[in-house]
Amino acid sequence: MLVQLTYASRTAGILGANDVKDILAASKRNNVLNGVTGALCLNNGIFLQQLEGDKTEVNALYHRILRDERHRDPAILDFSEITQRRFGSWSMGLLSSLEENRQVFQKYSGSRDFDPYGMSIASLRGFFGEIVDNVRWLG
Ligand SMILES: Cc1cc2nc3c(=O)[nH]c(=O)nc-3n(C[C@H](O)[C@H](O)[C@H](O)COP(=O)(O)O)c2cc1C
Structure with missing residues (x-):
């Protein structure tokens, strides 16, 4: 069964550029093997x-x-069965928090600050649907 899981968490301590690079590199390496695709935003x-x-793989991941100590306060925001992937060819895309992406963030988060914890499931789905095509990606 194909599923999608959306969660938010807060960075723990001071997260450097290398931490983000490491997370992305590990994600690309492992997700290809496990058939997981997706997107990661940091703002x-x-x-x-x-x-x-696959449901089992997504749960395990x-x-x-x-267990990763680079973040805390995890919260599952959306979990559902899907019929097709949104990020079909991306083992993990990183969305930059560039000024030009801010409008998309604000449109769906409904506040000046990016606050996914407070977003409705419909807004989250709208957000991910829009970013696939319309934002700048870092890698
Ligand atoms: C916010 C966040 C997102 C992550 N996303 C993934 C991911 O999609 N896939 C993955 O394998 N690891 C991800 N990681 C890293 C894992 O926690 C873990 O460090 C990594 O999978 C270990 O890989 P390794 O055993 O190959 O070194 C993420 C970590 C954080 C903090």
């Missing part, structure tokens, strides 16, 4: 990640990610 010290793939 205002908050991670927002959408993972998609989420539990591994929870």
